[in-house]
Amino acid sequence: MMLRRAIINSSQILKPRLGVLTRQPRCLQSSDDDDRTTVKVLNMEIEAGLMVDSYSQVGFRLNNGMSVIGPIALFPKTVLSWRVRSSQDINEDSLSLFYLLEPRLDILVIGVGDQGCRVDTRIIRFMKNKGVSLEILPTVSACTTFNFLNQERRYVAAALIPPVAISVNEDDLVQAERRRKKLYQSTEDDEVF
Template sequence: MANVYDAEKKVTVNVLNKEFDLGLMIDSYGNTGFRLNNGVFVMGPMAIFSKSVLCWNVRTVIDITPESLSAFYLLEPKLDILVIGVGNRGDKLSPQTVEYLRSKKLGFEILPSSQACSTFNFLNSEQRYVAAAIIPPTNVALNLDEEFDAGYRRQRNLRLYEE
């Protein structure tokens, strides 16, 4: 795990994957976006496939609508499964959007973004024809080591300014 400290705001990144020969994978995520195993950082929401990634034009779970998901159903061959990362635990899709997903008769999973990243990686590593539409989570918890490290750096930086 890595932790980046911004002067006003903490940004946490969780490392998920280091494989390069399995196609695109999500290495880590934070509240601003996603780092992929090829070193690319995707700012904001993304649509990721085995070999390509696109920016996804949504801001919050409220913006995930049948229209914002329509591109995933136009693909040939059809996806085995679509993984939808809604952001934080507790964020939910509208009932109309869930009904639309069911009507398309395509497998889908609706998960918090942290779980959606690892689910996408797992399915992709199994060579499944999978895509994910993921919003970065806004609530990324720090573990105790990360909190200590951030506090230590903050104290060290304050001492440097005082000298």
């Protein structure tokens, strides 16, 4: 059997756009030629509902093309503004929407902003007493987790605070330069007519 590797560049790993590697079970394959690994980009499947395509210090871009400014409460088919400024503002009142829902959420993914931001342990106990399971992560990881659980058709919601610290790598710079050139070229083409 031949071993094949999937090469993923660093920009694909750092961004919340989520892909899933799948492999067809051996018993369903007809020959060695069909032994392939495929990549499925979850954010491209509109029927899966809303997912986070990207984030910045000011907000989020969703897979339907909408940009949302500030912290958000995100559900599979709905996005709402969430009135918190930082992880210190997360309290019983700010989370009331999530524990009052019927039917109950399978899980609430909280994106606290940057690595190292915390949620008060009393709030965690309070939500557990209300029957809501929590996953508390930096926003970068929370976006990916929400996308994955939403794709699995779990009854999930996300409470996301935009991160302050954004890391930019070389691939991000190259992609930004390509977009700039494409935009510049399209404006030149418009001037010709």
